[in-house]
Amino acid sequence: MTKTTSPTVWVLGASSGIGKAVAIAYAKKGASLVLSARRVNDLEQTQQECKAFTDHVWVEPLDLAEPSSHQTVTKRVEEHLGHLDVLFHSGGITSRTEASEATMDVERRMMEVNYFGVISITKAAMPMLEAAKGHVVVITSVAGKLGTQFRSSYAASKHALHGWFDSLRLEIEPKGMHVTLVCPGYIATPLTVHALTNDGSALGEMSDKQTKGMPADVFAAKLLKKLPSKPHEVIIGGTEVMSIRLKRWAPALLHAILKRSKVT
Numbered sequence: 001m002t003k004t005t006s007p008t009v010w011v012l013g014a015s016s017g018i019g020k021a022v023a024i025a026y027a028k029k030g031a032s033l034v035l036s037a038r039r040v041n042d043l044e045q046t047q048q049e050c051k052a053f054t055d056h057v058w059v060e061p062l063d064l065a066e067p068s069s070h071q072t073v074t075k076r077v078e079e080h081l082g083h084l085d086v087l088f089h090s091g092g093i094t095s096r097t098e099a100s101e102a103t104m105d106v107e108r109r110m111m112e113v114n115y116f117g118v119i120s121i122t123k124a125a126m127p128m129l130e131a132a133k134g135h136v137v138v139i140t141s142v143a144g145k146l147g148t149q150f151r152s153s154y155a156a157s158k159h160a161l162h163g164w165f166d167s168l169r170l171e172i173e174p175k176g177m178h179v180t181l182v183c184p185g186y187i188a189t190p191l192t193v194h195a196l197t198n199d200g201s202a203l204g205e206m207s208d209k210q211t212k213g214m215p216a217d218v219f220a221a222k223l224l225k226k227l228p229s230k231p232h233e234v235i236i237g238g239t240e241v242m243s244i245r246l247k248r249w250a251p252a253l254l255h256a257i258l259k260r261s262k263v264t
């Protein structure tokens with residue numbers, strides 16, 4: 001496939017929340033898109049909404065926790081898009097567990113989806129990214145910078161992404177590729193409905209703070225404005241994102257605040 005001026009973008013986590021909003025925002029820019037996640041009906045709904053703005057939108061379902069399928073799905077993405085300008089990682093799950101009580105299956109599941117799945121897809125997509133001098137955008141979290149109660153495995157998986165992608169950036173920037181790590185604050189999505197509890201069952205309810213968070217389309221619009229300058233890191237959210245600066249400059253104060261705060 002020859003390179004066109006409209007960007008080619010593979011959005012993971014496109015069936016819901018941030019990934020869906022980002023896919024629609026790219027569609028409005030005329031991008032050619034592949035949409036991935038597990039729930040096909042929801043991906044097709046996102047596809048329909050994108051088709052109002054671009055004709056080039058494909059659905060390729062995948063499970064981040066099934067790495068044996070990642071090369072095959074990536075091959076199909078290559079058939080649709082050729083080169084890849086943007087690999088956008090928004091697939092992920094959260095946790096509402098007690099660190100000492102969550103089963104090891106829960107700990108492993110979190111890393112399989114949020115960390116191993118994300119790096120597995122990135123490795124598979126590297127030749128497509130190299131051909132386009134592409135940009136890897138990874139949604140991590142404020143929890144990628146600090147830990148809070150009841151999110152130990154989530155925070156661990158997001159910290160791991162920062163370590164891996166900071167290293168990758170140094171290796172691939174000389175080849176003209178870029179990595180942006182994105183730390184959102186509270187964004188209004190159903191993320192916590194699927195949160196893993198101690199035994200691996202889903203929490204089944206929305207977090208109050210997330211419900212009142214920034215709308216996903218507002219978040220997507222803010223983020224897409226920042227990405228052309230290829231920033232290493234982007235932080236978007238409400239006052240809660242100040243905790244990242246406190247962690248660096250006043251960690252004891254942050255600890256005292258977090259100890260008293262209600263985590264939902």
Ligand SMILES: NC(=O)c1ccc[n+]([C@@H]2O[C@H](COP(=O)([O-])OP(=O)(O)OC[C@H]3O[C@@H](n4cnc5c(N)ncnc54)[C@H](OP(=O)(O)O)[C@@H]3O)[C@@H](O)[C@H]2O)c1
Nearest residue numbers: 013015016017018037038039063064091092186187189191
């Ligand atoms: N909302 C927030 O306040 C917030 C804050 C900080 C960071 N984040 C991060 O933002 C990202 C997107 O979350 P969201 O808030 O948009 O929540 P969401 O609406 O629940 O979206 C999560 C996406 O991840 C996909 N996903 C989950 N498990 C998967 C798996 N095994 N394989 C493939 N895809 C999978 C889901 O699709 P399927 O279920 O169809 O597979 C869905 O598309 C996550 O990485 C999350 O940690 C969110």
